[in-house]
Amino acid sequence: MVSTHVLLADKGVLTTIPIGSFTTEARAEIASVDIAYQRWGEFRGSNVLLIEHALTGDSDVATWWCDLVGPGKALDTDSWCVIATNALGGCNGSTGPSSDLDGKPYGSRFPAVSIRDQVEAEKRFLDVLGITEVHAVIGGSMGGARTLEWTLLYPEMLQAACVIAVSARASAWQIGIQSAQISAIERDPLWQGGDYYDGEYPAEGLAAARRIAHLTYRGEMEIDERFGTSAQAGENPLGPYRKLDQRFAVNSYLDYQGAKLTQRFDAGSYVTLTESLNRHDIGRGRGGLNKALASSEVPTMVVGVDTDILYPYHQQEHISRNLGNLLAIAKLSSPVGHDAFLVEGRQMDRILRNFIQQSLPNATESVDGVEYRLGDEYII
Incomplete structure (x- = not known):
């Protein structure tokens, strides 16, 4: 009972x-x-x-x-x-x-x-x-x-x-792509080996990890149908020099997804939970x-x-x-x-x-x- x-x-x-x-x-x-x-x-x-x-x-x-x-x-x-x-x-x-x-x-x-x-x-x-x-x-x-x-x-x-x-x-592919996300966070100078909590937040590393991950979360057809090779409004990614603020629309979308995650999730937890998936x-x-x-x-x-x-x-x-x-x-x-x-x-x-x-x-x-x-x- x-x-x-x-x-x-x-x-x-x-x-x-x-x-x-x-x-x-x-x-x-x-x-x-x-x-x-x-x-x-x-x-x-x-x-x-x-x-x-x-x-x-x-x-x-x-x-x-x-x-x-x-x-x-x-x-x-x-x-x-x-x-x-x-x-x-x-x-x-x-x-x-x-x-x-x-x-x-x-x-x-x-x-x-x-x-x-x-x-x-x-x-x-x-x-x-x-x-x-x-x-x-x-x-x-x-x-x-x-x-x-x-x-x-x-x-x-x-x-x-x-x-x-x-x-x-x-799979080996999953471990590889997930480890690349972990590496993006660990290579952020603000990561400090995981002991960043009394200092600045490693937002750039976490955002980069999310950009990698998000491409695996969404379908190739969906991403291409939504964005194709379009430029982000007001920007020109086909200029004479490559500039970070001149993006394809898909890059702007991924930047948004990365920034959004940094507002609600801890980089240390992202590393810990991603490693659990590797195991x-x-x-x-x-x-x-x-x-x-x-x-x-x-x-x-x-x-x-x-x-x-x-x-x-x-x-x-x-x-x-x-x-x-x-x-x-x-x-x-x-x-x-x-x-x-x-x-x-x-x-x-x-x-x-x-x-x-x-x-x-x-x-x-x-x-x-x-x-x-x-x-x-x-x-x-």
Whole structure:
């Protein structure tokens, strides 16, 4: 019997929960850890949907997935208790490099963390709250990596999982492109080895990292259709000399994306969380990828994007072919690329409604009234 006597934060209110000292997978010690979270909907014991955010996301899932979370929406808060945490190492309430240690920010003293560490910390957070069962874990990108690890670390706690736009391990290409982002930050003179918190912020390095990353988040077709070779209004990138203030329109767009991130995200957390993605490998210590996937007992839906550059669709196909308990594989069709799971609200609504339906006892799969055999691919 699952207890319903769990005291949760008020709906939508960012709240931190101390989980005590924490030892990372690599045996580093974090003396005291807080995990921040938000929740929507009433807790009824076995109705928790645990949502995992992407790299620069946070616990405010009702904002970044606003089309999908709320009364009557795909993640219906009239029926479900939606809980989202901020990952260990983040900068939106949970303990990370910018958090206080002995009166000063951790900075370079904050250890590297893995995806497994993030899940272990989240499990400890649920233990403290007294939540012993989660109906489903749902996450995309870095959140999808966390979701996969949940299915292997604590399968007894889950009824189902939805893994979106991620691979079973970091590929060499992903490690390379992510390490280039880390390098952009570390090469900013203001980085100071991660101990910049008492001085100037390494905004240029973080903005450069974001410009690199954003090109992997969006589709090549979308970027070209939007900008092509157009010049930014009032600027001339075809002059006799190259000048930083004479840009193509796409460069202006990327500059904007970089600057926007520096206003809301910590460079230390960006490095920490990106490194956790470099370490993502569900096969480590489990006999390899396919053996690890085959061992999964949790009914799992896999979702990919047909134009994803960062996590190409063949990586979700690989997961689906080897997963021990596949519900279905769904494909988002979009020019947007990797970010489609965040911006294609209509398609994600239909996918998540079907996922919730399938996760219930004796469920059958249906898309727009058409039934599919469980395990089949369908395209929205």
